[in-house]
Amino acid sequence: xxxxxxxxxxxxxxxxxxxxxxxxxxxxxxxxxxxxxxxxxxxxxxxxxxxxxxxxxxxxxxxxxxxxxxxxxxxxxxxxxxxxxxxxxxxxxxxxxxxxxxxxxxxxxxxxxxxxxxxxxxxxxxxxxxxxxxxxxxxxxxxxxxxxxxxxxxxxxxxxxxxxxxxxxxxxxxxxxxxxxxxxxxxxxxxxxxxxxxxxxxxxxxxxxxxxxxxxxxxxxxxxxxxxxxxxxxxxxxxxxxxxxxxxxxxxxxxxxxxxxxxxxxxxxxxxxxxxxxxxxxxxxxxxxxxxxxxxxxxxxxxxxxxxxxxxxxxxxxxxxxxxxxxxxxxxxxxxxxxxxxxxxxxxxxxxxxxxxxxxxxxxxxxxxxxxxxxxxxxxxxxxxxxxxxxxxxxxxxxxxxxxxxxxxxxxxxxxxxxxxxxxxxxxxxxxxxxxxxxx
Amino acid sequence: xxxxxxxxxxxxxxxxxxxxxxxxxxxxxxxxxxxxxxxxxxxxxxxxxxxxxxxxxxxxxxxxxxxxxxxxxxxxxxxxxxxxxxxxxxxxxxxxxxxxxxxxxxxxxxxxxxxxxxxxxxxxxxxxxxxxxxxxxxxxxxxxxxxxxxxxxxxxxxxxxxxxxxxxxxxxxxxxxxxxxxxxxxxxxxxxxxxxxxxxxxxxxxxxxxxxxxxxxxxxxxxxxxxxxxxxxxxxxxxxxxxxxxxxxxxxxxxxxxxxxx
Numbered sequence: 001x002x003x004x005x006x007x008x009x010x011x012x013x014x015x016x017x018x019x020x021x022x023x024x025x026x027x028x029x030x031x032x033x034x035x036x037x038x039x040x041x042x043x044x045x046x047x048x049x050x051x052x053x054x055x056x057x058x059x060x061x062x063x064x065x066x067x068x069x070x071x072x073x074x075x076x077x078x079x080x081x082x083x084x085x086x087x088x089x090x091x092x093x094x095x096x097x098x099x100x101x102x103x104x105x106x107x108x109x110x111x112x113x114x115x116x117x118x119x120x121x122x123x124x125x126x127x128x129x130x131x132x133x134x135x136x137x138x139x140x141x142x143x144x145x146x147x148x149x150x151x152x153x154x155x156x157x158x159x160x161x162x163x164x165x166x167x168x169x170x171x172x173x174x175x176x177x178x179x180x181x182x183x184x185x186x187x188x189x190x191x192x193x194x195x196x197x198x199x200x201x202x203x204x205x206x207x208x209x210x211x212x213x214x215x216x217x218x219x220x221x222x223x224x225x226x227x228x229x230x231x232x233x234x235x236x237x238x239x240x241x242x243x244x245x246x247x248x249x250x251x252x253x254x255x256x257x258x259x260x261x262x263x264x265x266x267x268x269x270x271x272x273x274x275x276x277x278x279x280x281x282x283x284x285x286x287x288x289x290x291x292x293x294x295x296x297x298x299x300x301x302x303x304x305x306x307x308x309x310x311x312x313x314x315x316x317x318x319x320x321x322x323x324x325x326x327x328x329x330x331x332x333x334x335x336x337x338x339x340x341x342x343x344x345x346x347x348x349x350x351x352x353x354x355x356x357x358x359x360x361x362x363x364x365x366x367x368x369x370x371x372x373x374x375x376x377x378x379x380x381x382x383x384x385x386x387x388x389x390x391x392x393x394x395x396x397x398x399x400x401x402x403x404x405x406x407x408x409x410x411x412x413x414x415x416x417x418x419x420x421x422x423x424x425x426x427x428x429x430x431x432x433x434x435x436x437x438x439x440x
Numbered sequence: 441x442x443x444x445x446x447x448x449x450x451x452x453x454x455x456x457x458x459x460x461x462x463x464x465x466x467x468x469x470x471x472x473x474x475x476x477x478x479x480x481x482x483x484x485x486x487x488x489x490x491x492x493x494x495x496x497x498x499x500x501x502x503x504x505x506x507x508x509x510x511x512x513x514x515x516x517x518x519x520x521x522x523x524x525x526x527x528x529x530x531x532x533x534x535x536x537x538x539x540x541x542x543x544x545x546x547x548x549x550x551x552x553x554x555x556x557x558x559x560x561x562x563x564x565x566x567x568x569x570x571x572x573x574x575x576x577x578x579x580x581x582x583x584x585x586x587x588x589x590x591x592x593x594x595x596x597x598x599x600x601x602x603x604x605x606x607x608x609x610x611x612x613x614x615x616x617x618x619x620x621x622x623x624x625x626x627x628x629x630x631x632x633x634x635x636x637x638x639x640x641x642x643x644x645x646x647x648x649x650x651x652x653x654x655x656x657x658x659x660x661x662x663x664x665x666x667x668x669x670x671x672x673x674x675x676x677x678x679x680x681x682x683x684x685x686x687x688x689x690x691x692x693x694x695x696x697x698x699x700x701x702x
Contacts (some may be wrong), residue, residue: 387505392542394553395502396612397530397560406555410595412548 020069023155026134034434038152040142045360046146056330057272057301057360059146063244067216069153070100070184077179080209082107085175088207088215088238090427093173100179101155101186107175116166116198122157122189137191137222144274147248148397154189157219164195164226171201171232171424176217178243179209185216192221196254198229201421207267208240215240219247227254227281233261234424236431239268241296248274253313255281262419263290264428265300266435272301279313279341286315289415290331291428293408293435295324295355303332306348306395317348320415322408323359324439334366335380339351341371348378353385353411355404401440408436453518454479455651456501456534456620462511463500466628470496472676473512478612478620479491481648485662486686488673489695494655495539497673498624502536503529516620530556532562533619537609539628544596549608552596553578553615560616585641603634610641621645622653627661639664659691674698 017038024034047054047064073081081099084108089095096119097107103121125133137159143146158174175192176381194200206217217239225231232250239245245268253259265271277286290301306315321329329352337344352361363380385407393403412432419425456478470493478484488494491509500507501514503526514521521529544552549562558568566603569577585607606626613621616698627635642665646652654665662670662684670686672695679698680686689692 183558386542389544391504392528392538393544393556394526395504395530395536395538396552396556397527397563397616398556399527399559400525402555402559403527406547406552407544413546434486 017152022154023069023072023247024153025123025155027129029131030126030134030138034130037142037148041145041149041152044145044148053107053303053332056328056332056364057270057299057368059246059272060300061438062270063216063246065193065214066149067183067185067214069155070180070186070215072102073099073104073179075418077181077209078104078106080211081177081179084207084209085177087341088175088205090173090203090424092423093171095173095175095205096158097175097177098156098158098188099224100184101154101188103158105337114166114168117164117168118158118161118163122154122159122191125159133191136193136224137189137210138220144248146218146246146272147220147274149190150187150218150248153185153187153218154220155187157190158188160192162194162200163197165197166195167199167399167419168201171203171421173203173205176206176219177209177241178207178212178217179217180212180215183214185218187218188219190222192223192231194220194223194225194229194231196226196228198226199231200422201232201234203427204233204235205238206236206245207238208243212240215241216244216246221247221249223249223251225253225257225259227255229254230258230262232420234419234428235257235261236428237265237267237271237273238431239271241267241269241298243268245271245273247272249277251277252280253278253284256283257281258285260418260420261289262415262428263302264293264416264431265291265302266293266431268300270299272303274303274305276307277315277317278304278307280309282310282312286313287418288315289318289418290320291412291415291432292321292323292329293412293432294322294327294329295326295439296325296327297327299330301330301332303330304334306335306346307331308335308337308344308346309343310338311340311344313341314345315347317350317420318415319350320412321350321361322355322412323352323361324355326356326358328360328362330362330364332364332366335366335376335378337369337371337374337376339365339370342373344371344374344376346374346376350378350380351411352382353408354382355385360405384433405436405440444516446593454515455517455667456653458497458501459515460514461497461500461509461514463496464508464510465496465506469510469518470559470676471500474523476671476674476678478651478653480619480651482669483646483652483654483665483667485667485670486653486673487657487670487690491655492673493676495624498536498622498653498655501527501534501622503538513568515641524597525561527559528563531560535613535616535621536619537606537613537621537623537626539625541605541609543598543600546599547596548593549596550578550592553592553612556612557615578611578615584644585611585614586637587611602629603631603637606630606634606638607641614641614645619649620651620653622655624655625657626654627656627658635661636664659687662687672698676682
């Protein structure tokens with residue numbers, strides 16, 4: 001393999017890994033896996049533009065370094081986190097809070113768990129030496145350097161198991177809060193396992209406590225959806241304007257399973273979301289939708305890898321980007337249809353709306369089809385707001401910004417409409433409105 | 441209103457005064473000094489061949505970007521209309537019924553009308569209208585124009601027929617209660633039944649306080665919306681004005697006679 005010369009920052013981090021290894025839970029096999037993952041990361045270093053997958057998001061130039069591991073939150077950090085969690089609370093959900101990379105039981109709701117639902121902090125699972133779950137949480141591929149780094153450094157997370165036949169009454173809400181007073185990186189990894197015939201909704205939010213400045217959130221989510229199970233997933237990135245969010249989600253679907261996911265990024269200075277979805281059981285269905293609403297010098301990258309490994313699965317992607325000022329939106333969508341995956345029906349549609357001359361949107365759809373009896377398609381458009389529509393709306397009395405806001409809402413609406421839960425759709429609409437209001 | 445009242449009012453203030461208006465699009469002059477005075481209660485028809493500048497006039501009055509006014513002025517109740525943004529003009533009471541109303545997918549007619557009405561009210565310093573009050577009002581108006589309720593739930597003009605789009609323009613006119621309505625080629629693309637429904641809607645809005653400017657290529661529309669004054673435009677100017685009989689005369693003799701006069 002190509003050995004990329006270690007950067008200065010890579011070396012510094014190598015020392016850091018040795019220093020923090022006593023803070024990383026999991027002994028024996030897990031410790032070995034972490035070391036291997038770290039070595040894989042160290043060989044590659046931070047990904048840069050000469051690596052095809054990272055062409056538009058050059059972390060070596062844009063992030064430059066991995067910050068030191070965030071200290072475990074003290075009382076002051078937890079209090080700051082509690083205040084923002086309260087402010088951003090969503091009604092009717094079961095909240096699971098991670099502060100600076102550590103599970104915060106006092107801010108979380110672990111009471112009255114549904115029968116068949118188990119929730120444990122990752123640290124506890126690793127310390128208990130639960131071999132099966134630990135192996136699942138650390139089974140990820142080290143070929144992606146940022147996923148490898150996450151595996152090496154993860155300090156905590158949540159491990160959620162939903163037993164066969166259980167349909168959760170309340171959505172689960174994993175809240176990632178940055179609260180460290182000093183610039184720091186947090187690494188979390190969570191595992192969600194849905195058994196056969198189960199149903200659940202998972203919401204993920206990212207935001208920062210007041211006064212938190214530059215930070216890096218590195219998360220890895222691993223999800224296994226059993227046969228006939230359904231997961232609805234909503235992800236909202238509202239990180240602080242100096243923050244970096246480098247996260248991945250790896251989803252595997254069983255037979256006749258259904259995964260509906262919606263991701264919206266309005267926050268973070270730079271974000272990269274790597275979503276890998278594998279249809280491993282026949283007759284499964286995937287809807288992955290997303291919206292970027294960004295301005296200033298924000299950079300938001302969604303990289304999707306949709307893997308049709310078996311026949312008779314459907315996938316749909318609707319992605320919308322609204323890019324203002326000098327912001328940069330990236331959407332890379334790769335659909336692979338393996339030789340056996342006959343009768344695959346895969347469609348991807350991405351559209352970008354540029355609100356300024358300096359805004360940039362890169363859409364990179366890739367279809368790799370190795371089966372011959374499939375329906376696959378993709379489309380991508382990039383454009384500005386339609387002047388004739390704006391004039392019509394202004395001629396009816398709407399000020400320019402208001403007219404633009406209505407058109408932007410309509411533009412992202414098609415993606416937001418895919419959220420099944422009325423209450424959670426409203427949460428996403430409210431986040432979009434906050435962005436539009438801040439713009440006006 | 442009595443004739444005397446009308447005259448007094450006329451002396452006090454016109455609703456819309458276009459004075460020696462000169463307009464360019466890119467490097468080409470389209471209007472070469474057009475003048476027009478419209479008083480409250482009057483319905484004016486502007487007729488003329490294609491390319492005479494009729495639509496340019498309506499666009500400049502409404503504030504469409506892309507037109508350069510190189511001379512003259514447009515006053516609305518004595519105020520300089522050209523200095524106002526399009527939305528300010530709407531809030532003041534200027535309404536343009538578009539020749540080709542645009543489709544706005546994803547914005548429901550209902551939401552759009554509510555937002556627009558409240559934006560106008562806010563600009564005038566009035567209270568915003570609540571959703572229930574608005575719903576009641578828009579339902580009444582829609583009913584009077586035979587507009588089905590489900591049209592209000594659809595995206596603005598999305599999938600509407602030509603007649604439905606024009607009715608939606610009149611719905612807005614009725615809702616916003618403007619002082620001056622400019623109807624740009626309202627008859628284009630309408631069959632006779634659709635035209636009658638649209639014209640009835642317009643006639644219902646005629647009032648002593650409100651003026652209308654009906655821009656049309658054909659005399660046909662003026663059988664349904666009977667004007668007080670008819671102007672003939674040719675090559676960027678008004679070349680003749682008269683009573684409603686002028687429209688009939690044009691129908692007989694065509695526009696050719698005015699081509700030379702311009």
